[in-house]
Amino acid sequence: MxxxxxxxxxxxxxxxxxxxxxxxxxxxxxxxxxxxxxxxxxxxxxxxxxxxxxxxxxxxxxxxxxxxxxxxxxxxxxxxxxxxxxxxxxxxxxxxxxxxxxxxxxxxxxxxxxxxxxxxxxxxxxxxxxxxxxxxxxxxxxxxxxxxxxxxxxxxxxxxxxxxxxxxxxxxxxxxxxxxLGPLLGKAETQLARLAPAVERARQGLLAASNALDAVRETKLRADDLAARLAALGPELTKLNQGAGKHGVPQTLERAERVAREAEAIRVEAGRLPERAAEIDHRLVSLRTRAEALTTRAGQVEPILSELRRRFSAACWQDLQHVPDQAVENVRQAELKLKEAQSARDAQRWPDATSLLSTVRALLNTTDESVSAARDRLQRLNAVQKDPQQEIDRTRFAIRDAQRLAMTGRSTPDPRHARPLDDSVARLDRAIASLEGRHPDYWHFLTETEAVRQTVAGVVAQIRESRGSATP
Incomplete structure (x- = not known):
């Protein structure tokens, strides 16, 4: 022995x-x-x-x-x-x-x-x-x-x-x-007990993915990318069939779980493919309609700019000068990408079609924001020119509310809070003063009051955070 x-x-x-x-x-x-x-x-x-x-x-x-x-x-x-x-x-x-x-x-x-x-x-x-x-x-x-x-x-x-x-x-x-050896043997036996079910799940997952692809092909959808992913799992299945004796139990378990996950992902994507194709068709139609609408809206930017130039100082509209030309170029690029997306859809290159449609959407979003900015600028300038006091009162209310909060429970405010609030008061006063004169810069006034409100909101958040952390 x-x-x-x-x-x-x-x-x-x-x-x-x-x-x-x-x-x-x-x-x-x-x-x-x-x-x-x-x-x-x-x-x-x-x-x-x-x-x-x-x-x-x-x-x-x-x-x-x-x-x-x-x-x-x-x-x-x-x-x-x-x-x-x-x-x-x-x-x-x-x-x-x-x-x-x-x-x-x-x-x-x-x-x-x-x-x-x-x-x-x-x-x-x-x-x-x-x-x-x-x-x-x-x-x-x-x-x-x-x-x-x-x-x-x-x-x-x-x-x-x-x-x-x-x-x-x-x-x-x-x-x-x-x-x-009890703990080591128990762990080993547990893994061995998991081995056969894991391998069987991987095999069944591959079979289900293959059946799902066959069902998709019956609807005249090729799903070439999914078929390539499934074919790539063939060598992994061969190793699973060779057994843990050749490749080791831990490696076989990990391989079986990975194959099962990938096969399930292929099966799910194959099941969603008809829905995905319909969604892409819908997006193609929707984005074409939106591009046409933006072409019309982009043509309205130039009259808005003309009115801004006529009624307000140059500082109020100079940053919008590029909007008409940029809108036309963005819409043109979006229409070209839509044609490419349609070609990808016809060739059933689903990832390419999806990516191109995302690019089209981003171009149209940028154009929409630029066109809307010109219209919104005119509306806000009209409002402040007619009644600047409303903007002033809104900003002063924010400052006073923050000052009351800073003094709550204190005889003197914390310098970390008082200083930025005092600076905000002075900044508002300077913005109000900029409205005096023959050609006031209303846009500067609006951006300053908005900046003051943002600063005050930051101080309020800081006060509440410090008091919240101090509470037992």
Whole structure:
């Protein structure tokens, strides 16, 4: 018996059993011969009776030493049988534990697993040593000898008992080691239990994805990109079919889960493909309509700019000068992208069509914002020119509200809050002063008041945050 998995099982135990049976048969034969001799002695004359022991001893039969020798032989044989049983139990335990070690190493490559393998190998060497002592003790004493002396039998019994005790001690060490493998073995068995279901899920997922693609093709949609993704999973399926014995349990589990996820994604996308095609068709129509509407609106920007130039200072409209030309160019680019998107849709290049439609939407959004900015600018300038006081009151109310909040629960405001609020008051006063003169810059006034309100809102948020953090 060794610690390596490939060594065959030792035949020593069967040989010990055969020897034991032969020894018992020999002892029974000698006892019968002794009885026959006693009977014969009673029937023969005295001279013949004295001659028989010599003849009995010299005819190739076992010499009789009396009850003590036979007792020592029996005790030695009993020790031999006990050692053989201990040897068999140790060998069985080692074989069982080797299966556990192989289970762990198939799944786990952690330092703890490698340490378990190393410890098992060390125990294997200890087992080999104890087994060697047992075999040596068995081979050193032939308990079947006819002329076995009592002293030899006693020595055999001592050595065999010592070998049995050593085998038992090693078995005890092996059992303790086996108990310590519980967590590692449980983890390994759990992963092995997950392996077959995970691989089956991956296979079923691939089948479902393939069926979904077939269903899509029946609606005259090609889904070439999805088919390419599914084909790329073919080598992964081959590795799954080759098994964990070749690729390892952790790697096979990870591969099975990855294949199942990708196959499910393909199946879902294939199922949505008819809906996606319909959505793209709808977006093509909608964006074309919007582009046409923006073309009309872009033509209205120039009259708005003319009115701004006529009624307000240059600072109020100079940043809008590019809007008409930029709107026309954006709409032109959007129409070109729409044609490309239609071609991609006709070729069923769904990702390209989706990407192009996103570009069209971004162009039209930018154009819409620019055209709306010119119209909104005129409306706001008209309102402030007619009544600037409304903007002033709105801003002053925001400042006063922040000042009241800053003074709540305090006799003096926190300088971190008071300073920006005081600066905001001064800034508002300067903005109001800018309205005086022949050609006031109403746009500057509006941007300043808006900036003041943003600053005040920041101070309010800071005050509330500091008081909220101070609350227990």
């Amino acid at each position: 060794t610690a390596t998995p490939s060594q065959p099982y030792s035949p020593l135990v069967p040989r010990a059993e055969r020897r034991a049976r032969a020894d018992r048969k020999a002892r029974a034969a000698h006892r019968q011969a002794f009885k026959d001799t006693v009977t014969l002695l009673a029937a023969l004359p005295l001279v013949a009776a004295f001659a028989l022991p010599a003849a009995f001893a010299g005819g190739g039969t076992r010499r009789w030493f009396g009850g003590r020798a036979e007792g020592q032989r029996a005790e030695a044989q009993a020790a031999k049988d006990a050692a053989a049983a201990a040897f068999y139990e140790l060998d069985t335990a080692q074989r069982d534990l080797r299966i556990s070690i192989e289970t762990i190493t198939a799944v786990d490559d952690s330092p703890a697993a490698r340490r378990a393998v190393s410890d098992f190998e060390a125990l294997g060497r200890r087992i080999d040593e104890a087994s060697g002592h047992y075999i040596e003790a068995v081979d050193s004493h032939d308990l079947d000898r006819d002329d076995l002396e009592a002293s030899v039998a006693a020595r055999a019994r001592t050595e065999l008992t010592r070998a049995k005790d050593e085998l038992t001690n090693v078995k005890r060490e092996l059992d303790r080691f086996g108990d310590s």
